[in-house]
Amino acid sequence: MSYFLQLIDQFGVQQKLQIPRNQTNITKLFRWIRYFLFQFVDWQQNNKLPKVTSLQQQINVEQKLKLQGVFAEISYFQELSHQIDPFDPQNMILQPLLVSSSSYYDVQLFYFLVNTYQCNFLIQENLGRQNIKYALDRRYYNFKFANKFIGLQIYQLSINLYILQSRITLRWIKMRKLRFNQQILLIRYNYFQILIYLEQFDPRNKQITKIPKFFVFEMMQKSYFQNMFTLKSGDLIMDDGFLFPNSNQQTFLSDLSILTTQFDQEYAQKVYGQDIIAVLYFDLDQVKTVNMVEYPKISEILADTGSIISWILSISFIVSKYNENLSNDKAQKDIITMYYHDFNDFLFQKNWMGQIKKVNYKGKDYDLKKSIEILNKLDSIAIKKMNYLNLQNEVAKLQLILQEHLGIQQIKKYLQSQYKLESLFDKLGIPDINRQSSLNQIVTFNQQFLVMLN
Structure with missing residues (x-):
């Protein structure tokens, strides 16, 4: 068997292998362009999460x-049974005053005006079924937060909101049906709510949005509450450049904390000189939050697209290599079948790695080691048959055989072609030239004379 395999090289067949390709390069290019356009549109719509x-x-x-x-x-929330006329100035129980103080115990009441910044307080009274909003005069309630350096101590310029107790007059008491004028304080079992608008950054729309935060406080007789609001500022540094980095900086109110302390009315009268039910003290925190937001740039989109394409090309190479191996195996089997027609009747059982584990032919099992040796020898010969030099050798052998039987002159005669290109054009026909279009034109005649057509 071994000697026979060495003499098998007689007349082989050369086959040009074709690797099956279901996708062309143009199709892959269009897929890359579609993926890039998808990523680009998704990036322009701010769907890519920024780095924060x-x-x-x-x-x-x-x-x-x-x-x-x-x-x-x-x-203001009222829980008493009687109604208060909101259009009567004497019946308003909330009277807010804005004052500026450089220290905690500076309680002089005065109005002030800052034209640089606008920040308005709105006083809203919910009285029974009536809901009326009062907008305070903007000339008196515009303010800003700033730091003042006095000597060696830093004082915070703050805003105090004093809610004063006011008295109302009851016209009738149904229980006794007596008419009298008596002033009482209607602050028992009553509450007021403060709504403060915080701000946060919306990464999708690239803008600052307001978020309401609610606080509910109780109003009690013979006592007042001091509420300290510590406002925390936030700095936003946004980089949304297209190709090169840029810097857009904004400052906003990011958060606040509150500290409530209860005092009696005697202390309020001593310190403030008025009957006060609540003091809202606004201060600026000494620590701020800095958020640096960096959006993806076009270079990152291109890099991401390129990495995806690299993976696609790598997978495509692996698939092509696998198909090439399948084509080589099929070509080797076809060449072996040319010499041994019963090769297709052999059954080869292989594992997942492609190694032969069993050889069977019509129910007979053969020795595995010797069978693998014979198959390896057949595969090596088949590979040599598919070599380009072997193909030239086979063609030369065929040429010698033909020359010996037919002769060189006879072979040249068969190689001469009887077809000419001129006859092909003659069969197609020569179109007629319009005489009117050829007037006053110079054409060649017998390649020697020039004739002017009239």
């Missing part, structure tokens, strides 16, 4: 917090 870095920093001496629009709303 947050840290805490101490504010500087000239820290300012700019607030636009409505900053706070105050609503």
Whole structure:
């Protein structure tokens, strides 16, 4: 058997292998373009999550917090059975006053005007079924937060909101049906609500949005509540450049904390000189939050698209290599079948790695080691048959055989072609030339004379 395999090289067949390709390069290019357009549109719609870095920093001496629009709303909730006329100025129980103080115990009441920033308080009273909103005069309630450096101590310029007790007159008491004028305080079992608008950054729309935060406080007789609101500013550094980085910085009210302390009316009368039910003290926190937001740039989109294409090409190479191996195996089997027609009747059982584990022919099992040796020898010969030099050798052998039997002259005669290109054009026909279009034109005649056509 071994000797026979060595003499098998007589007349082989050369086959040009074709690797099956279901997709062309143009199809892959269009797929890459579609994927890039999808990523680009998704990036333009701000669907790509930005990189956010947050840290805490101490504010500087000239820290300012700019607030636009409505900053706070105050609503009064009444739980008594009688009704209060909201159009009667004497029946309003909430009288807010805005004052500026450089220290905690500076309680002089005065109005002030700051034209740089706008931040308005809205006072809202919910009285029974009636809901009426009062907008305070903007000339008296515009303010800003800033730091003042006095000597060696830093004072915070703050805003105090004093809610004063007012007295109302009862016209009738149904129980006794007596008419009298008596002033009482209607602050028992009553509440007021403060709504403060915080701000946060919307990464999708790239803008600052307001978020309401509610606080409910109780009003009690013979006592007042001091509420300290510590406002925390936030700095936003946004980088949304197309190709190169840029920097857009904004400052907004990010958060607040509240500390409530209860005092008696004697202390309020001593310190403030008035009957006060609540004091709202607004202060600026010494620590601020800095958020650095970096959006993806076009270079990152291109890099992401390129990496995806690299993976696609790698997978395509693996699939092509696998198909090439399948084609080689099929070609080797076809060549072996040319010499041994019963090769297709052999059954080869292989494992997942392609190794032969069993050889069977019509129910007979053969020795595995010797069978593998014979198959390896057949495969090596088949590979040599598919070599280009072997193909030239086979063609040369065929040429010698034909020359010996037919002769060189006879072979040349068969190789001469009887077909000419001129006859093909003659069969197609020569179109007629329009005489009117050929007037006043110079054409060649017998390749020697020039004739002017009239």
